[in-house]
Amino acid sequence: MKVMRIPLFLFLLGSLLLSPRHAVANEPGTEPQNGVRETLEVKRADHKKRKHESLRWLRDNRAFLRAQFDQLRLEIGYERDGEAQIIDDQLLLLQQLSSEIASASDLIHDETERALQQDLLMSIDELAELEAQLDLYEHLLIDEQLRLLALENDFLGRQGTALVVVVRGVPREGAPTALLLQEEDTTLRIELSPDQGQALQDGALAQIYHEFVEPREHRLELRLEGAGWENAAPTFIDVETPRDQLTFLELDLAALDPGDPEARPGSQVWQR
Amino acid sequence: MRSRNHRLIFGAVLLVSLAGSRAAAGDHPPYSAAHGLDLARSAARSWSPDAELVYVENDEDVDASGLAVRWGYLFYSQRKDEARGYTIRDGEILEATELEFELQDPPPLAERWVDSDVALEAAEENSGRKYRQEWNGRLSTMLLVRGAFYHKKPDLSTWTLLYTSEDAPALWVVVSAENGKVLKTWRG
Numbered sequence: 131m132k133v134m135r136i137p138l139f140l141f142l143l144g145s146l147l148l149s150p151r152h153a154v155a156n157e158p159g160t161e162p163q164n165g166v167r168e169t170l171e172v173k174r175a176d177h178k179k180r181k182h183e184s185l186r187w188l189r190d191n192r193a194f195l196r197a198q199f200d201q202l203r204l205e206i207g208y209e210r211d212g213e214a215q216i217i218d219d220q221l222l223l224l225q226q227l228s229s230e231i232a233s234a235s236d237l238i239h240d241e242t243e244r245a246l247q248q249d250l251l252m253s254i255d256e257l258a259e260l261e262a263q264l265d266l267y268e269h270l271l272i273d274e275q276l277r278l279l280a281l282e283n284d285f286l287g288r289q290g291t292a293l294v295v296v297v298r299g300v301p302r303e304g305a306p307t308a309l310l311l312q313e314e315d316t317t318l319r320i321e322l323s324p325d326q327g328q329a330l331q332d333g334a335l336a337q338i339y340h341e342f343v344e345p346r347e348h349r350l351e352l353r354l355e356g357a358g359w360e361n362a363a364p365t366f367i368d369v370e371t372p373r374d375q376l377t378f379l380e381l382d383l384a385a386l387d388p389g390d391p392e393a394r395p396g397s398q399v400w401q402r
Numbered sequence: 403m404r405s406r407n408h409r410l411i412f413g414a415v416l417l418v419s420l421a422g423s424r425a426a427a428g429d430h431p432p433y434s435a436a437h438g439l440d441l442a443r444s445a446a447r448s449w450s451p452d453a454e455l456v457y458v459e460n461d462e463d464v465d466a467s468g469l470a471v472r473w474g475y476l477f478y479s480q481r482k483d484e485a486r487g488y489t490i491r492d493g494e495i496l497e498a499t500e501l502e503f504e505l506q507d508p509p510p511l512a513e514r515w516v517d518s519d520v521a522l523e524a525a526e527e528n529s530g531r532k533y534r535q536e537w538n539g540r541l542s543t544m545l546l547v548r549g550a551f552y553h554k555k556p557d558l559s560t561w562t563l564l565y566t567s568e569d570a571p572a573l574w575v576v577v578s579a580e581n582g583k584v585l586k587t588w589r590g
Contacts, residue, residue: 180497180499181496181497182461182472182489182496182497183461184461184472184474184487184489184497184499185457185459185461185474185476185487185489186459186461186543187459187543187545187564188457188459188474188476188545189501189502189503192503192505195505195547195550196505196506198549198550198551199505199506199508199509199549199550201553202509202549202550202553202556290444290448291444291445291448314500342448343448344445344446344448344449344488344495344498345441345444345445345448345495346445346488346494346495346496346497346498347495373441373444374444
């Protein structure tokens with residue numbers, strides 16, 4: 131009987147070790163999708179200490195409120211309603227522009243066909259016809275310019291709150307191999323190739339971040355990777371992003387020093 | 403001569419203190435809850451495009467007109483399964499924080515709701531004013547949520563006003579955020 135149990139135990143142990151769950155647990159992170167790599171790390175929740183007390187009642191009475199929502203679900207189930215939406219004026223404008231472009235294209239096509247059939251100008255009447263044709267092209271061009279202007283105005287008038295971070299300069303220790311930019315629980319890692327490192331050394335600017343952000347003050351954590359930067363303390367940068375404006379943050383890395391935790395990158399902020 | 407000097411000094415001190423108090427009030431003008439929503443929503447949509455407003459609460463005391471210097475707005479994203487709050491003062495987001503606890507799939511507030519000044523006026527006329535006067539009470543909290551406080555019409559967004567006093571049980575007044583009418587009150 132004992133002889134039978136040992137192979138069974140070994141089989142179970144083998145199955146456990148080879149099971150897919152075990153394989154998944156050893157993976158460092160999921161494969162990158164659309165440039166985003168999700169990493170899994172279990173640690174104690176470290177909530178940012180709030181400077182301003184907010185939603186106090188909700189926080190103090192969360193169990194009560196959750197219970198109220200639970201009752202709601204038990205009584206009526208739960209449903210989100212989809213509603214018909216009024217079509218955006220912008221969409222209507224784009225549709226109109228699209229129709230006008232299609233119509234202009236058809237007109238040009240017809241006129242081109244007709245022009246190809248006319249080998250020679252046979253009379254003064256045909257010269258007048260050609261002139262009319264040129265007028266038509268001119269009108270079409272003007273209409274096209276007006277459409278482009280409408281599109282440009284629409285584009286410029288719809289700026290969301292966004293942040294662009296660019297870096298320049300190289301620390302004395304040499305160009306980093308990667309830059310890590312973190313805010314709250316999201317970290318962006320930007321690898322720098324030797325060519326890009328050289329470009330920074332030659333005075334080039336590198337854009338490392340361009341995203342829509344919340345209109346508020348942000349605290350960004352910047353870390354550098356590369357030889358000499360393993361134990362360097364991160365640098366914190368505060369930047370305010372006004373609503374519906376594009377904020378540029380330029381960081382000069384030349385001032386950073388891995389041995390000096392107080393060193394800060396030179397920074398410049400502007401909006402447009 | 404001495405008493406004249408004293409009067410001058412007293413007058414100067416009074417002027418300075420009045421100017422100071424006016425400046426302090428002017429620094430942070432109170433506003434009604436709906437007036438901070440646009441900014442909060444703009445931030446929430448940057449955080450997650452599917453974010454929907456699920457809860458509003460006064461972050462500072464509400465004055466007699468239903469205005470507060472700071473309001474808190476909570477948004478929920480189904481896609482992220484997370485909630486994020488914004489506290490707004492002076493037309494600026496003072497802080498954005500994620501809830502440190504889970505609020506499972508809270509219902510989004512209705513697109514349109516009566517503002518905090520309308521809700522307060524209704525509550526005061528109904529029983530709030532009487533409660534304050536009788537029990538030396540005060541309005542401690544105003545919150546806007548959907549479904550949780552009026553199960554007869556769970557689809558309805560409601561303002562809930564909580565009056566408290568040291569000498570009596572609290573007074574709860576639920577006001578319809580659809581039409582500003584008081585739906586129910588209770589003590590406890």
